[in-house]
Amino acid sequence: MNQDELKQAVAKKAIDYILPKLESDSIVGVGTGSTANYFIDYLAEIKGHFDGTVASSEGSAERLKQHGIPVYDLNSVDSVVVYVDGADETNPQRELIKGGGAALTREKIVAAVADEFVCIADGSKWVEILGGFPLPVEVIPMARAHVGRELLKLGGNPVYRQGVVTDNGNEIIDVHGLAITDAKQMEQDINQIVGVVTNGLFAARPADVLLLGKESGVVQI
Numbered sequence: 308m309n310q311d312e313l314k315q316a317v318a319k320k321a322i323d324y325i326l327p328k329l330e331s332d333s334i335v336g337v338g339t340g341s342t343a344n345y346f347i348d349y350l351a352e353i354k355g356h357f358d359g360t361v362a363s364s365e366g367s368a369e370r371l372k373q374h375g376i377p378v379y380d381l382n383s384v385d386s387v388v389v390y391v392d393g394a395d396e397t398n399p400q401r402e403l404i405k406g407g408g409a410a411l412t413r414e415k416i417v418a419a420v421a422d423e424f425v426c427i428a429d430g431s432k433w434v435e436i437l438g439g440f441p442l443p444v445e446v447i448p449m450a451r452a453h454v455g456r457e458l459l460k461l462g463g464n465p466v467y468r469q470g471v472v473t474d475n476g477n478e479i480i481d482v483h484g485l486a487i488t489d490a491k492q493m494e495q496d497i498n499q500i501v502g503v504v505t506n507g508l509f510a511a512r513p514a515d516v517l518l519l520g521k522e523s524g525v526v527q528i
């Protein structure tokens with residue numbers, strides 16, 4: 308199986324995983340990226356089994372609406388039964404790096420609200436130590452240079468993601484060269500920098516379940 312087929316396999320497995328948890332009034336949280344897009348397409352096939360969704364990006368909201376799946380404002384829902392999203396890296400503790408698609412802040416918000424966070428990832432995302440994938444940090448535009456200097460002090464090499472504006476109107480700095488042995492501490496340290504909206508480490512709130520796509524099949528971790 309190639310990487311794309313592994314993404315499809317984990318997306319399909321996520322449907323099998325969430326289906327027994329859904330009720331007619333359930334709200335499903337939906338992530339962003341190519342793996343999440345496959346999940347959206349499969350979600351369309353079980354449309355009658357839940358009420359609607361909240362989306363972690365304008366792009367995902369658009370795709371959901373194209374399938375005729377209702378998309379609600381997060382402020383208008385009382386609860387989110389499950390959030391399903393991809394990742395750029397995951398370690399064995401299900402701590403993640405996310406934000407390759409620049410949607411990290413909304414992803415973190417929906418994950419925080421959800422009763423359960425199911426991460427779907429192909430095997431290439433599995434690492435022992437996070438940081439091989441540059442860590443995305445969403446910043447308020449006027450603070451970009453300041454945040455960059457502070458990230459240098461933390462040992463990273465910050466690179467401005469040119470031409471990208473997040474759904475929140477902010478910018479992204481990708482931090483290269485971090486070997487993240489204490490993800491919770493690093494997540495906290497970066498979020499303390501004035502001008503940072505949030506960073507792509509999901510360690511304070513890791514995934515509850517990881518569906519990892521391997522050649523031998525999808526494993527649940």
Ligand SMILES: O=C(CO)[C@H](O)[C@H](O)COP(=O)(O)O
Nearest residue numbers: 340341342393406407408410
């Ligand atoms: O965090 C994300 C978007 O901000 C995505 O989940 C992450 O980039 C993985 O993307 P893909 O499923 O395309 O490999």
